[in-house]
Amino acid sequence: MKSVVLLSDARHPVSGRAVLSRLEAQAIGLGTALGGTLTGLHAGDCEDGVQESLGHGLSALDILSLPPEADPVSALTDFLKAQKADLILAGRRGEGGFDSGLLPYALAEALGLPILADAVALTPGEATDTLVVDQALAKGARRRVTVRLPALVTVHPLAPAPLPFAFGAMRRGTIRRHVAEAADASTDPVEERPYRARPKLMRTSSATASAENLHVGPEPEEAARLILDYLESNGIRRYG
Amino acid sequence: MTRPRIDPRASRTEQRVASGENGRRRYDLSSRTASNPIGPPRRDPRQEWAASLIDRPGRRRYDRSQRPVARGGASNVEAARVGSAAEAVSTEPTVRIIEEPAFLVFAFVDAPGGRLSRFDRQVLGGARLLADAGGGGGAVVAIVAEEIDGLGAAGADRVMSLPTNGSASARAAALRAAIETHAPRHVLFAEDGDAADCARRLSVALGEPLFSNVEHLTARQVVRPNRGRRAELAAAPPRLMTLGEDRAKMHAGAPGEARPLEFETAPSDDQAILSVEIIPGDPARLALSETDFVVSAGNGVTDFEGFRELAALMKGTPGASRVVCDAGLMPRGAQVGASGTVLAADCYFALGISGAPQHLQGIAACEQVIAVNTDLHAAMIERAGLAIVQDAQLVMPALIKLLKERQS
Numbered sequence: 217m218k219s220v221v222l223l224s225d226a227r228h229p230v231s232g233r234a235v236l237s238r239l240e241a242q243a244i245g246l247g248t249a250l251g252g253t254l255t256g257l258h259a260g261d262c263e264d265g266v267q268e269s270l271g272h273g274l275s276a277l278d279i280l281s282l283p284p285e286a287d288p289v290s291a292l293t294d295f296l297k298a299q300k301a302d303l304i305l306a307g308r309r310g311e312g313g314f315d316s317g318l319l320p321y322a323l324a325e326a327l328g329l330p331i332l333a334d335a336v337a338l339t340p341g342e343a344t345d346t347l348v349v350d351q352a353l354a355k356g357a358r359r360r361v362t363v364r365l366p367a368l369v370t371v372h373p374l375a376p377a378p379l380p381f382a383f384g385a386m387r388r389g390t391i392r393r394h395v396a397e398a399a400d401a402s403t404d405p406v407e408e409r410p411y412r413a414r415p416k417l418m419r420t421s422s423a424t425a426s427a428e429n430l431h432v433g434p435e436p437e438e439a440a441r442l443i444l445d446y447l448e449s450n451g452i453r454r455y456g
Numbered sequence: 457m458t459r460p461r462i463d464p465r466a467s468r469t470e471q472r473v474a475s476g477e478n479g480r481r482r483y484d485l486s487s488r489t490a491s492n493p494i495g496p497p498r499r500d501p502r503q504e505w506a507a508s509l510i511d512r513p514g515r516r517r518y519d520r521s522q523r524p525v526a527r528g529g530a531s532n533v534e535a536a537r538v539g540s541a542a543e544a545v546s547t548e549p550t551v552r553i554i555e556e557p558a559f560l561v562f563a564f565v566d567a568p569g570g571r572l573s574r575f576d577r578q579v580l581g582g583a584r585l586l587a588d589a590g591g592g593g594g595a596v597v598a599i600v601a602e603e604i605d606g607l608g609a610a611g612a613d614r615v616m617s618l619p620t621n622g623s624a625s626a627r628a629a630a631l632r633a634a635i636e637t638h639a640p641r642h643v644l645f646a647e648d649g650d651a652a653d654c655a656r657r658l659s660v661a662l663g664e665p666l667f668s669n670v671e672h673l674t675a676r677q678v679v680r681p682n683r684g685r686r687a688e689l690a691a692a693p694p695r696l697m698t699l700g701e702d703r704a705k706m707h708a709g710a711p712g713e714a715r716p717l718e719f720e721t722a723p724s725d726d727q728a729i730l731s732v733e734i735i736p737g738d739p740a741r742l743a744l745s746e747t748d749f750v751v752s753a754g755n756g757v758t759d760f761e762g763f764r765e766l767a768a769l770m771k772g773t774p775g776a777s778r779v780v781c782d783a784g785l786m787p788r789g790a791q792v793g794a795s796g797t798v799l800a801a802d803c804y805f806a807l808g809i810s811g812a813p814q815h816l817q818g819i820a821a822c823e824q825v826i827a828v829n830t831d832l833h834a835a836m837i838e839r840a841g842l843a844i845v846q847d848a849q850l851v852m853p854a855l856i857k858l859l860k861e862r863q864s
């Protein structure tokens with residue numbers, strides 16, 4: 217199986233230095249566990265950060281040189297069409313750029329691939345050319361989807377931690393540079409200004425300490441019944 | 457509860473009677489001329505306390521929260537202050553009906569398990585804000601996948617049900633068809649899970665930009681962070697938006713009617729998806745920050761074997777207070793509170809926990825709290841929605857017995 221991990225130009229949230237995004241490092245971990253060949257793909261002009269991916273388990277890295285603000289979708293589409301990869305992995309959001317998380321979807325549309333979001337585990341399916349993807353849902357639930365390859369999968373932060381970094385592996389890894397045609401990014405009429413931190417809403421409970429629900433010294437059996445009835449009437453759990 | 461604030465000197469002057477020439481002052485105290493009130497009305501604190509007294513036999517309890525809670529009797533401080541206690545008693549709020557909406561605002565409601573989460577309510581609240589913008593007249597349409605209670609109270613005027621067969625692309629296609637027929641002014645999603653996925657699918661399918669992770673939402677402008685929170689982007693509210701968590705207020709005004717809005721779509725199928733299966737989370741192995749129900753033990757619990765069995769039977773994630781973790785009776789990962797895990801759970805069940813401030817910080821987001829404690833005056837009993845003053849060592853075996861009975 218041939219897999220490609222998309223690597224973005226991520227920035228460290230504090231220092232602003234180019235780093236490898238943690239989600240993409242996790243994607244490398246998931247892809248390595250699947251077996252087959254796994255390469256990285258970056259479109260842009262910043263090599264410092266994405267280079268780290270070689271130290272996290274990638275054997276080779278393709279870099280499509282693009283000016284910093286260019287739209288990478290068309291360049292990536294052309295390259296991936298030629299590659300014929302079975303599986304394309306990506307983080308679900310960028311870090312330190314526009315961070316809208318739209319690129320994997322735009323790419324899936326351009327390549328005509330199905331896209332599955334928020335993967336935490338990948339296993340090969342029973343039939344050939346299928347993949348079982350576990351998607352993270354709220355409250356610890358998982359959705360297990362079997363998808364026919366080729367497909368595009370984005371990775372959730374709850375996926376297993378990335379493989380440890382090895383400096384020697386990073387030095388040994390190969391980097392292939394390609395020339396790509398830059399498409400001009402759409403000019404958006406949005407105003408950009410310095411960030412202002414805004415407070416989040418406080419999480420206060422909506423339930424009042426309602427005195428009707430205070431029971432002083434009930435029989436233990438009665439207390440147990442009250443507790444289970446409270447849980448069931450509020451839709452938290454069903455027992456029996 | 458309030459009375460007008462009177463200037464005593466002015467009223468004294470008004471009561472003065474014209475007297476003889478020897479200049480002795482005389483007053484007619486029986487005359488009650490209505491002198492003009494000055495300043496805000498005077499509060500009567502005693503009456504306010506009396507009104508907030510919860511009429512229960514036994515120990516006196518006051519509700520000073522000023523929340524509009526419907527409690528039988530006169531206990532609404534806010535209403536009492538205004539002096540219209542009679543109005544406040546009508547607890548059933550009038551439903552607000554928008555017959556001919558000027559425009560529509562779609563709110564995508566995920567509601568896993570058929571319960572509206574805080575985040576879902578915030579999305580509906582944000583949609584309500586956009587619908588009331590610029591003179592109002594807009595209607596909020598909640599896009600749901602299954603039957604959900606309480607949509608009206610959360611601010612939805614219409615409910616559109618888009619059935620799913622588990623495939624995200626089919627749902628996005630159905631929503632796209634709905635958007636093309638109804639042409640809503642805005643479509644609001646949560647920046648989380650399936651809603652975020654659907655928003656991006658739609659953005660690409662419609663070829664419209666998506667304003668994601670909105671941190672500041674008003675009727676006139678939306679703001680989102682950019683370049684790793686070094687810059688921010690501001691714009692007039694566009695069509696497609698995803699809202700960050702805890703960024704918009706829930707709807708608190710009159711409930712909407714949540715009238716069903718029919719919409720027929722041919723369910724499309726995704727050829728590449730071969731099978732879909734939902735695996736519910738195993739509460740015993742979930743991280744505390746991810747679970748929805750925590751069963752927690754404090755210093756008042758001595759039988760930890762029984763406690764673990766109880767947590768497993770109740771299908772809750774075990775948690776503990778710091779004292780218990782310090783003593784090595786529960787792992788450190790189970791500690792709830794300021795220096796442990798801050799929960800996002802819906803329900804918290806505290807056995808023998810006093811409710812220290814550091815502990816209560818960790819459960820601030822929990823909607824339902826159940827406390828079992830021997831101390832009536834414990835802070836946890838005050839915080840709880842269901843408080844039981846009883847020995848935890850007696851309640852635990854009774855619960856285990858009852859759960860086993862119900863299961864068999």
Ligand SMILES: Cc1cc2nc3c(=O)[nH]c(=O)nc-3n(C[C@H](O)[C@H](O)[C@H](O)COP(=O)(O)OP(=O)(O)OC[C@H]3O[C@@H](n4cnc5c(N)ncnc54)[C@H](O)[C@@H]3O)c2cc1C
Nearest residue numbers: 754755756777778793794795796808810812830831847848
């Ligand atoms: C900097 C700092 C950070 C802290 N961070 C945390 C934190 O993150 N999390 C945390 O939990 N604590 C934290 N603490 C500790 C906190 O202040 C309290 O000491 C601790 O929460 C108390 O735990 P407890 O309620 O289990 O024990 P106690 O305060 O001893 O309360 C035991 C309760 O059990 C009741 N009880 C006794 N016997 C029974 C029985 N048989 N049946 C039923 N009830 C019974 C008692 O009435 C009492 O209310 C922190 C403290 C500091 C100073």
